[in-house]
Amino acid sequence: MSTLNLKHILKVLIGVSLILGFSTNAFAVGTPSGTQVDNQATITFSVGGVAQVPVTSDDPNQGGTNDATSFIVDTKIDVTVAWQDASNVQVAAGQDGVTPVPNPPAVLTFLVTNEGNAAVQDFQLSTENFGGDDFDPTAISIFVDSNANGSYEPGVDTATFIDELSSTVGTNSITVFVVGSIAAIQTNGQTSDIALIATAHDGGAAGLGALTAEDTGNDTALGAPQVAFADAAGTAVIDIVTDGEHSDTGTYVVVTTSVTVNKTSQVTDDGVGGTAPTAKAIPGATVTYTISIENTGTQVATGIAATDPIDVTNLTFVGNVTFDAGCGGATSSSFTSPNFTFNVPTIAAGATCNVTFEVTIN
Numbered sequence: 001m002s003t004l005n006l007k008h009i010l011k012v013l014i015g016v017s018l019i020l021g022f023s024t025n026a027f028a029v030g031t032p033s034g035t036q037v038d039n040q041a042t043i044t045f046s047v048g049g050v051a052q053v054p055v056t057s058d059d060p061n062q063g064g065t066n067d068a069t070s071f072i073v074d075t076k077i078d079v080t081v082a083w084q085d086a087s088n089v090q091v092a093a094g095q096d097g098v099t100p101v102p103n104p105p106a107v108l109t110f111l112v113t114n115e116g117n118a119a120v121q122d123f124q125l126s127t128e129n130f131g132g133d134d135f136d137p138t139a140i141s142i143f144v145d146s147n148a149n150g151s152y153e154p155g156v157d158t159a160t161f162i163d164e165l166s167s168t169v170g171t172n173s174i175t176v177f178v179v180g181s182i183a184a185i186q187t188n189g190q191t192s193d194i195a196l197i198a199t200a201h202d203g204g205a206a207g208l209g210a211l212t213a214e215d216t217g218n219d220t221a222l223g224a225p226q227v228a229f230a231d232a233a234g235t236a237v238i239d240i241v242t243d244g245e246h247s248d249t250g251t252y253v254v255v256t257t258s259v260t261v262n263k264t265s266q267v268t269d270d271g272v273g274g275t276a277p278t279a280k281a282i283p284g285a286t287v288t289y290t291i292s293i294e295n296t297g298t299q300v301a302t303g304i305a306a307t308d309p310i311d312v313t314n315l316t317f318v319g320n321v322t323f324d325a326g327c328g329g330a331t332s333s334s335f336t337s338p339n340f341t342f343n344v345p346t347i348a349a350g351a352t353c354n355v356t357f358e359v360t361i362n
Helices: 003-026
Strands: 036-039 069-072 075-077 079-083 089-091 106-114 120-129 139-144 162-166 173-181 191-202 227-229 245-254 259-269 286-295 301-309 315-323 332-336 339-347 352-361
Touching: 079 191, 089 106, 106 120, 106 162, 106 191, 106 245, 120 139, 162 173, 173 191, 259 301, 286 301, 286 339, 315 332, 315 339, 339 352
Parallel strands: 075 227, 079 245, 089 245
Antiparallel strands: 036 069, 079 106, 106 173, 120 162, 120 191, 139 173, 191 245, 259 286, 286 352, 301 339, 315 352, 332 339
């Protein structure tokens, strides 16, 4: 093989080695805790022009001879909590945080990231309510996103602490949900600020590990790595810099609206030639009822359900149900004597939904 080919092969191998080296480093948060780093200097010299035996450095702290200078990489504890909702989370007065129907749970979404260098870390989760806002939820629950789909699922997301969160980039973040119950007395525009706090606990075993403690001083012995807190101060009042925890704050805002209902009737055909507006309410006549639901508030009204008992002694339900454009589409109705019921998905702020149906006089 020629010298030129050998040089080319060496260049390729060096290039591949560099690429692999950079790829490996890209996935690491930092040098892992517990890594032993060794360094040793070599001295060459001559006496009378004669090269002497090289001398390598010795670390007197190691207790032997010709020891490399070594240290253990300590454990860096660093966690970040970041509120993920794009804006204040709208909730309704009376949302209980448990029953998904008729109201979905009031959920604040956070992302917790392990920025440390321990292989895995546990985190206890807690909340802090702020005194300067308008109200506090009547109850708060915290759940971890168990299937990593980013959406809170009651009965599926049940874990209440973070277990064994990796420090490897790409797998070192997890979503956490704060679920609140909103009292029925809250009014439109009121806000509630809730901070989620993630506190470091020891990982590596089943369940929530012991509260992680920071070491003091600087131990140079080649023993177990020491622990150093490197977290920033969060938004919670109790969360200060380098305390082994971090926090961020999300906000609920109460939105309400007002709905009024009117019901009118008109005889549209009396069966003997008379029609509205002069038709008479005689047996056999057709009467058209109109139920008008007006949203007089500033927020969308959703999940409207109506029940209208019919006087089946004197009336026969015919049907011919109509919904106008103000009813938001996807409406439904049914009649199970004596009740006429219907559902309207949404009525926009300021809009009126008109529902008509027919009966005949017995």
